[in-house]
Amino acid sequence: MNTGIRKFIVAAAATASIIGPIGGAHAQPIQAKNVVLVHGAFADGSGWRSVYNELTGRGYRVTIVQNPLTSLADDVMATKRAIARQDGPTVLVGHSWGGTVITEAGVDPKVVGLVYVSALSPDAGETTAEQYAGFSAPEFVIDTHADGFGFVNRDKFKIGFAGDASDADAAFLRDSQVPINMSVFATKLNHAAWRTKPSWSVIATDDKAFDVRMLHKMAKRIGATVTEVKASHAVFMTQPKAVADVIDRAAREAEPAGSKAANRGAKSQ
Numbered sequence: 014m015n016t017g018i019r020k021f022i023v024a025a026a027a028t029a030s031i032i033g034p035i036g037g038a039h040a041q042p043i044q045a046k047n048v049v050l051v052h053g054a055f056a057d058g059s060g061w062r063s064v065y066n067e068l069t070g071r072g073y074r075v076t077i078v079q080n081p082l083t084s085l086a087d088d089v090m091a092t093k094r095a096i097a098r099q100d101g102p103t104v105l106v107g108h109s110w111g112g113t114v115i116t117e118a119g120v121d122p123k124v125v126g127l128v129y130v131s132a133l134s135p136d137a138g139e140t141t142a143e144q145y146a147g148f149s150a151p152e153f154v155i156d157t158h159a160d161g162f163g164f165v166n167r168d169k170f171k172i173g174f175a176g177d178a179s180d181a182d183a184a185f186l187r188d189s190q191v192p193i194n195m196s197v198f199a200t201k202l203n204h205a206a207w208r209t210k211p212s213w214s215v216i217a218t219d220d221k222a223f224d225v226r227m228l229h230k231m232a233k234r235i236g237a238t239v240t241e242v243k244a245s246h247a248v249f250m251t252q253p254k255a256v257a258d259v260i261d262r263a264a265r266e267a268e269p270a271g272s273k274a275a276n277r278g279a280k281s282q
Contacts, residue, residue: 041265043072045102045125048260049095051078051088051118052249053109053132054193055165055174056186060108063253064260071261074099082110082193085117085200092118099123104264105206107132108249109222110193113141119206126267127212128260130249131220134212134231137205142198144231148224153246155195162192173221175247186247212237213263215248215256222246238262 048068050061058077068075078095080088092114096103102125107115112132119127133141153173154166165174170187178186214237216228223246232239240259244252 044267045104045264047099047103048073048075049105051107051111051114053111055190060250067257085197088114089118096121120204126263127210128263130215131217134235135202137202148227153222163195164192176245177251207235214239215259216241217244217248220246
């Protein structure tokens with residue numbers, strides 16, 4: 014082999030060993046191989062199917078919670094059962110009302126990162142309802158029945174919940190929706206996992222269930238890394254790759270439990 018060529022190959026190999034493989038975040042090792050997905054109000058876990066496919070295809074172990082939507086305590090317990098089944102560090106993901114659930118349940122030591130998908134993130138001592146103060150979403154209409162459980166209005170469902178879904182998919186979501194006990198929104202949280210765990214936020218820019226300004230305000234307060242996705246409130250179903258990419262990033266960038274609180278303390282000194 015020509016001496017000049019040999020020197021070039023050796024130099025290139027040495028450089029590659031220093032800078033590592035090319036590929037951005039996907040080149041980072043996975044810190045948490047377990048992902049727990051928590052759905053929101055008016056839906057069930059089946060809406061996560063495409064995100065599940067994306068993540069399992071990337072080698073993650075994925076568990077989907079089926080929230081009863083009967084009380085915050087019941088939904089948190091369902092999520093804790095799922096976390097208990099994990100065999101190590103776990104990324105906890107919540108959509109919409111599921112954000113409140115992961116905020117309460119995410120203090121579990123197995124949880125190393127939180128992903129909020131167009132989701133709520135109250136603080137300890139706050140209610141979910143308080144997050145809406147000063148904001149409005151006129152196209153998202155909830156019909157509350159005599160027993161206190163609410164459904165998204167049939168006529169407003171597509172525009173309010175799944176504007177970028179096909180008519181057929183939106184109709185299926187509408188007709189299979191799971192009602193939520195509306196009293197959950199007045200329940201105060203005991204814990205706020207985002208105070209000690211790193212957080213990521215997916216904000217659907219065409220969300221009609223929430224005022225997008227409200228989503229940004231919550232994300233800023235919790236110090237989340239924000240990714241905007243052009244999608245409706247049903248972003249978990251209509252943009253599964255974009256959502257899975259953020260979860261994948263969280264799993265690779267997740268820090269040990271308590272590190273967020275430690276970092277905050279260090280910065281304040």
